[in-house]
Amino acid sequence: MAITRDEVAHLARLSRLALSDEELDHLAPQLDQIISSVAQVQEVAAEGIPPTSHATGLTNVFRDDEPVACLSPAEALFGAPAEELQRFKVPRILVEE
Amino acid sequence: MNELTTKTAAELAAAVAGGEVSAAEVTAAHLARIEAVEGQVNAFLHVAADAAARASEIDARRAAGAPLGPLGGVPVAVKDLFATVGMPTTCGSRILEGWHPPYESTITRRLREAGAILIGKTNMDEFAMGSSTENSAYGPSHNPWDLSFVPGGSSGGSAAAVAAYEAPLALGTDTGGSIREPAAVCGIVGTKPTYGGSSRYGVVAFASSLDTPGPLARSVLDAALLHEAMSGHDPMDSTSIDAPVPPVVAAARQADVAGMRIGIVSEFSGEGYQPGVMTRFNEAVELLESLGAKVTEISCRHFKYAMPAYYLIAPSEVSSNLARFDGMRYGLRASASSAEETMSLSRDAGFGDEAKRRIVLGTYALSSGYYDAYYGKAQQVRTLIIRDFDAAFEQVDVLVSPSSPTTAFPIGERADDPIAMYLADLCTIPSNLAGNAAISVPCGLAPENGLPVGLHVMAPVLADDRLYRVGAAVEAAFESRWGHPLLTEAKGLSA
Structure with missing residues (x-):
């Protein structure tokens, strides 16, 4: 087995996905099958071959730091689930122990 | 069906520019077609409320003697991951239901400037992950050749819209085949331009090193017209190539393969390839030879590892790119007491199965301890695939294969079998x-x-222009043999 249900549950927690037990039952065997399949890359003799992260070989680009028009507060907040005083309102980040 | 909807984009642009028909009439005909067939096709997630008004603006410009642009008055359907001001952008996902982008993608802005009428947003596999549109949160689109079959994906709504004459042109994106596979299974033309040739600014990211916007159309020339209008360097996309757009329209008009060296990829045949697909592919190769091309067979031995490498690289990029959907600043927010719990519940409620599979897979491939064996190895395979292409293109001008190992498959057949679904993009x-x-x-x-x-x-x-030389030559020769465009044989729609 390439990956266990417990490992999938751990990865889901790291990915901030609150998967239900039913979802874990469903997704874990599929992921096991997918990982077994993609593991074929390990057959390839690739010693000394450099990795490619990006096909066209571009390097970083820079621009002059000039002020340009930006979104108004109303535009930026248009899709906000909650807002207050022209700010995104979010649930508390720190929980008291 | 109003005959304006059967015209090519090239014909429509010329007719509008010449005053033979108004942009308002062209748009009205397509809106009526959408109204008539959408109940069967489900290609659109949103139809533009301002399409008629935009068309009237084009007509006013013409009346004032102003230039209209190369796509003046031509309707274009837009895959629902291009950010469009005034229209929602959902990416086929529940997590972005009802979201309106505050800015416009470079490509849709360019098309508006070229006179195109953006007629609506098309259905897609969620965040462009899939080959059938069945991963859309808003129900699958249906193939106009047979409504019980998938239209391919992820740009399946765009392909179905064009094949159903709801729009002459559509925008898609192609990360692993998401323009070419739906185009193939709907009987239309679709191009993945050179990466960096078309801007990703305002295109919601799936796998940033692979995502490539491109055109879908009913003719090769039409695809070239859209390709040219949408392409070119964009300072807003740091991976955009600062080079002239290849002369794709001229190449589509040239339509000549005499003396061209064409290589058949040996790895793309055999087990898993539908016999009828190979029959038609072999006929196309014979046709190219009869038109004066020199055909040889070429082995690209690492291509068989492309799919496993892709399913490590793309999910790795997905796990990073989809991290931005956290329910904090936009999109679906589930109710919970802490920020972390809100994120986890929002993402579980907002993403579908395929997005979840790929997020977890990418997180796995990038984990310390597995990184070298999976993501690192896949990146080395990527180098070897590039080298296979480089070696092949020293011997031939273009390579050919079937677009997909099979024709369209029935809705539901591969919906919960990820590996079977992934095979659609093998080539x-x-x-x-x-x-x-x-x-x-x-x-x-x-x-x-x-x-x-x-x-x-x-x-x-x-060298995108070579695609159009070959494509237009094949199209002309086949249509002369068949006596009509292939799509006129599609009989899946009852209107």
């Missing part, structure tokens, strides 16, 4: 990993089921 993935250009053009119907087959043509980076 298209190498060009995403290498960043080169590729096209799918119709090459007939598979004898066993009467569904369309696509010829896949691959060209080197920034």
